[in-house]
Amino acid sequence: MRASPTCPRCFGPLHGPSAWSSAYRCGTHGDVLPYQPPRPPTGEALEAMRKSSVVPVWLPWPLPAGWLVTGFAEVGDQRSGARASVVALTGPSLMEGPADLLIIAEEPGIGLGAAFSGLDGPDPGNGFDAGPPNAKIEVAGHPAPLWCVNGESDRAVYAGEAMGNWLWTICWPADAGCMIALAELSLIDARDHELDVPFGAFSPRLED
Numbered sequence: 052m053r054a055s056p057t058c059p060r061c062f063g064p065l066h067g068p069s070a071w072s073s074a075y076r077c078g079t080h081g082d083v084l085p086y087q088p089p090r091p092p093t094g095e096a097l098e099a100m101r102k103s104s105v106v107p108v109w110l111p112w113p114l115p116a117g118w119l120v121t122g123f124a125e126v127g128d129q130r131s132g133a134r135a136s137v138v139a140l141t142g143p144s145l146m147e148g149p150a151d152l153l154i155i156a157e158e159p160g161i162g163l164g165a166a167f168s169g170l171d172g173p174d175p176g177n178g179f180d181a182g183p184p185n186a187k188i189e190v191a192g193h194p195a196p197l198w199c200v201n202g203e204s205d206r207a208v209y210a211g212e213a214m215g216n217w218l219w220t221i222c223w224p225a226d227a228g229c230m231i232a233l234a235e236l237s238l239i240d241a242r243d244h245e246l247d248v249p250f251g252a253f254s255p256r257l258e259d
Contacts, residue, residue, distance in 0.1 A: 056085030059126045059135065060162035060172055062259060073130070084134055086163060089257035090123040092139075092250035097241060100125060104133040106156040106216050107240040109190070110248070111140070115236070118142030119251030121151075126163050135163045138241075139254035150227035151256045154238070155219040164210065164219030167259060169203030174217065175210040176200075185209065189237040190218065213238075223256065 056065055058077035065075045065085055074082040090096035100108050100123050111118070121141045125133035135157035144150035155164045165172025175198075184196030190213045197209035197220065207222045 054088055056087050056128075058083050059086040060166050062086065062166060075128075080162075084126050084131055084161065085128055086126050086135075087124065087128075089137075089139075089253075090125075091253055092120050092122045094248070094250075096123050097246075097248060100133070100136060101242045103127070104136045104242060105131075106134060106136055106158060107191075107214055108136045108138060108242055109154045109156050109213075109218065109238040110138055110241045110246070111154070111236050112239045112244075112246065113237075114140070114249065115142060118152075119249050121251045121254035122257050124257045126157065126161055134158045135161045137163070137167075137257065139257050141251050141254055144224065144227040146224070146226045148224075151223045151254055152227070153219070153221045153256060155221070156213070156216050157219070158216055161217075164217055164221070167221050167256075168200060168206070168208040168210075168219065170200070179210060184211070190214075191238065191240055195238075 060080045063077055065077055075085045077083050118140050122139040124137040126135035127133040138154045140152045141149055157163050160173050162173030179200055180198045185199045186197045187194050195211055195213050197211040200208040200210045202208040207225045209220045211218050
């Protein structure tokens with residue numbers, strides 16, 4: 052896994068804090084909060100996320116059959132706390148082979164969900180929710196609408212809002228996105244629950 056923070060909007064290198072500024076700076080996007088090196092799929096990493104995250108740490112629970120949690124990531128530092136959280140999962144797709152899923156909660160303007168989607172960002176864009184929602188999932192006991200967002204062609208992207216933050220679900224391959232529309236996903240905030248989570252191998256999707 053990579054060892055240095057990167058820009059949450061383009062995954063490019065950052066200039067770290069200095070004697071003149073406490074901010075991380077991207078050559079393209081200016082001052083940003085850092086996308087930290089991903090955390091491995093372990094109980095210790097989940098506990099660290101629960102303690103550091105300012106935004107929800109969304110986890111499908113119960114997990115869909117055959118799915119495993121495969122890593123975590125966050126945007127922020129010790130001073131700011133995690134202002135974006137990522138939970139990675141891997142499981143069987145509706146087609147042949149495995150599928151990967153990232154569930155992202157982030158404050159507006161962070162840009163991580165857009166970056167993972169292949170968008171210029173930092174948010175889904177004006178009018179993305181102009182029509183009826185393409186899917187509805189349960190989030191913390193309440194229905195949450197999600198809309199398809201046109202990202203890179205190899206993935207399916209849905210975005211919406213939950214608890215005042217952006218909610219993104221990003222699936223590879225693109226056909227796996229049907230899972231979001233068809234499966235009755237129920238997300239809980241892992242910060243509020245002690246869970247015995249099944250883990251799999253680390254997801255390289257977190258290092259895009």
